[in-house]
Amino acid sequence: AQSVTQLDSQVPVFEEAPVELRCNYSSSVSVYLFWYVQYPNQGLQLLLKYLSGSTLVKGINGFEAEFNKSQTSFHLRKPSVHISDTAEYFCAVSPYSTLTFGKGTMLLVSP
Amino acid sequence: DTEVTQTPKHLVMGMTNKKSLKCEQHMGHRAMYWYKQKAKKPPELMFVYSYEKLSINESVPSRFSPECPNSSLLNLHLHALQPEDSALYLCASSQTGSTDTQYFGPGTRLTVL
Numbered sequence: 001a002q003s004v005t006q007l008d009s010q011v012p013v014f015e016e017a018p019v020e021l022r023c024n025y026s027s028s029v030s031v032y033l034f035w036y037v038q039y040p041n042q043g044l045q046l047l048l049k050y051l052s053g054s055t056l057v058k059g060i061n062g063f064e065a066e067f068n069k070s071q072t073s074f075h076l077r078k079p080s081v082h083i084s085d086t087a088e089y090f091c092a093v094s095p096y097s098t099l100t101f102g103k104g105t106m107l108l109v110s111p
Numbered sequence: 112d113t114e115v116t117q118t119p120k121h122l123v124m125g126m127t128n129k130k131s132l133k134c135e136q137h138m139g140h141r142a143m144y145w146y147k148q149k150a151k152k153p154p155e156l157m158f159v160y161s162y163e164k165l166s167i168n169e170s171v172p173s174r175f176s177p178e179c180p181n182s183s184l185l186n187l188h189l190h191a192l193q194p195e196d197s198a199l200y201l202c203a204s205s206q207t208g209s210t211d212t213q214y215f216g217p218g219t220r221l222t223v224l
Contacts, residue, residue, distance in 0.1 A: 041220075043115075046213075046214070090154075098159065098167065099213060103153055104151075104153055
């Protein structure tokens, strides 16, 4: 079985500041890792994914994440956030065909 | 085109009604999914169809009945729902399953009175 922990339920940050959203996972098998974003009243949109290869993954909208196998982490970062980045962010793992989501982190960007 | 469409966007129904949610994709994906998402919670997997066959049913009550008429369409038939079934219902599709990225639709906001 696998699980995902997003330690921060909410992260407030000022516009143009850097941000890191934390994600830790546990699994008895190799996993694939994903970050999805959900804007209010919308579906989920893929930000980035790690399947194999380089541990630093770049995604859309200036986001990136680093896979750290020894720490079983896949933290999401952005060097400078915008108001429009305000949304719910979900980390997910997938050993096979299904996704296991974390509880989500609400990123609140204020001017 | 990486679009998954869902209709209707909003649905209000009584506990004795029968209604259906519809999901469509034209990306040639062979795996399709139904998720239920309550407010402030992550999506919960309900069903997975792979090559038009039901491959996963996450112990969902029988008042939810999925159907995959063809490789592009996925329906969720609803009957005798309870108020606690009110939620955002999300459809997703992926190439075949496995490591493939799941693409999500915008969801149907369901309210059961």
